[in-house]
Amino acid sequence: MRVALDTNILVYAEGINDAAKQKTALQIIERLPEDSTFLPVQVLGELFRVLVGKAGRTPERARAAILSWQDVFPLIETSPAVMLAATDLAVHHDLGIWDAVVLSAAAAAGCRLLLSEDLHSGFTWNGVTVTNPFSREKDELLTALLDA
Numbered sequence: 640m641r642v643a644l645d646t647n648i649l650v651y652a653e654g655i656n657d658a659a660k661q662k663t664a665l666q667i668i669e670r671l672p673e674d675s676t677f678l679p680v681q682v683l684g685e686l687f688r689v690l691v692g693k694a695g696r697t698p699e700r701a702r703a704a705i706l707s708w709q710d711v712f713p714l715i716e717t718s719p720a721v722m723l724a725a726t727d728l729a730v731h732h733d734l735g736i737w738d739a740v741v742l743s744a745a746a747a748a749g750c751r752l753l754l755s756e757d758l759h760s761g762f763t764w765n766g767v768t769v770t771n772p773f774s775r776e777k778d779e780l781l782t783a784l785l786d787a
């Protein structure tokens with residue numbers, strides 16, 4: 640099963656905001672299969688912005704983090720088709736455009752899950768279900784994937 644990660648998962652893994660969520664994010668990431676876990680390119684851009692803007696890292700350190708993440712997981716490019724589908728998501732489902740780009744990219748890559756704390760958990764679009772891995776209620780697909 641293919642899964643995509645949203646920015647907040649990587650932000651927590653980088654130790655920003657919440658120590659308990661950092662531990663959870665790292666535990667989840669360590670258990671995900673590297674060959675079927677994907678990062679939308681949009682996520683790396685957002686992560687860079689958070690690391691520099693919110694966390695106060697130098698651009699060089701933020702870039703190093705971005706390069707490390709892209710070495711771990713395959714990337715999903717933001718193609719014209721992904722962007723157009725994202726605009727449809729934004730219009731018809733009241734999503735912010737950048738969240739819509741992440742979800743659209745996950746669908747384009749054939750992902751079944753998008754791990755995100757920001758989007759509505761349980762929302763499904765084009766075969767991708769948004770799942771909040773920090774929720775008390777655990778998603779069955781995510782649990783099965785992590786237990787495999």
